[in-house]
Amino acid sequence: MGERRIPFLKMNGLGNEFVVWDARAEPVRLSPDQIRAIGDPEDGIGFDQMITVERSPIGADAFMRIHNRDGGQVDACGNATRCIGRLLMQEAGKDAVTIQTNAGLLHAYSTGDPFRITADMGEPRFAWNEIPLAEEFHDTRAIELQIGPIDKPILHTPSVVNVGNPHAVFWVRDIEAYDLSRIGPLLESHPIFPEKANISLAHVLSDTEIEVKVWERGVGLTRACGTAACAVAVAAARDKRTDRKVTVHLPGGPLQIEWRTSDNHVMMTGGTEIEYEGLIDIETLEFQRTGPGDKPILEVVK
Numbered sequence: 001m002g003e004r005r006i007p008f009l010k011m012n013g014l015g016n017e018f019v020v021w022d023a024r025a026e027p028v029r030l031s032p033d034q035i036r037a038i039g040d041p042e043d044g045i046g047f048d049q050m051i052t053v054e055r056s057p058i059g060a061d062a063f064m065r066i067h068n069r070d071g072g073q074v075d076a077c078g079n080a081t082r083c084i085g086r087l088l089m090q091e092a093g094k095d096a097v098t099i100q101t102n103a104g105l106l107h108a109y110s111t112g113d114p115f116r117i118t119a120d121m122g123e124p125r126f127a128w129n130e131i132p133l134a135e136e137f138h139d140t141r142a143i144e145l146q147i148g149p150i151d152k153p154i155l156h157t158p159s160v161v162n163v164g165n166p167h168a169v170f171w172v173r174d175i176e177a178y179d180l181s182r183i184g185p186l187l188e189s190h191p192i193f194p195e196k197a198n199i200s201l202a203h204v205l206s207d208t209e210i211e212v213k214v215w216e217r218g219v220g221l222t223r224a225c226g227t228a229a230c231a232v233a234v235a236a237a238r239d240k241r242t243d244r245k246v247t248v249h250l251p252g253g254p255l256q257i258e259w260r261t262s263d264n265h266v267m268m269t270g271g272t273e274i275e276y277e278g279l280i281d282i283e284t285l286e287f288q289r290t291g292p293g294d295k296p297i298l299e300v301v302k
């Protein structure tokens, strides 16, 4: 291993994969090329997002910096908020912590189950210029956007929400009926989204259940997306498709979402997993497992 070896944690939230650095003692500075190389599932460790835990200048328990696999920095990551919340609470022996992000101050709470964490994702925003959209729309529950032939669009009139990051939600009857790996990038980078967008297909199963498939901005198809689950739940309740407390079923597992009437905050509860501790040389990208996770390594490797 070369000189610059950095310890990291490999974690996931319902299969949404993270590499976590602790940069509170010593900064971790990586170029977008290095981030992409480490995030590459073939040559690197592989992740959906890289999470850097830093000291908070405003006295929160930590600052959380988020980079997508494409190397771009973004402001919100729901599954990572739960994972970092778990680490900070375990470290401090507390039942609640505050996490500063570029999207605002978030709170994480224990549930009594050490692996299941509740994150308070703050208030959703719906105005066209808060998503943001490139042009004015008064009703962001169904904007004029479609993909495919004009007379027979494949997907159309999504709801749009900002939950610290931009989301478009297409309401469908079968989330598997669409080739999201082909359509996702077209919608992610559609000119209507000046900051691009995370794209969800959502099928409402009942007043309290929604199944969702997500194409994440800057990543692609992921097993779960916490902010997408929040965006879908809020958009569904806003459009009277469901109650304000629902279970969102993602390929990686369920998330409980409640859009509270008391304070308009979106609360998300779900699992977290430490896969293993590791050490990486950021010059050579060689990395090795150096410690256990929640499951024996053998199980993790399967």
Ligand SMILES: N[C@H](CCC[C@H](N)C(=O)O)C(=O)O
Pocket: 016, 048, 049, 068, 074, 075, 076, 077, 078, 079, 080, 165, 166, 198, 216, 217, 218, 219, 224, 225, 226, 227, 228
């Ligand atoms: N791809 C997202 C960031 C991560 C969101 C997702 N991993 C989550 O759990 O919320 C974006 O560019 O806004």
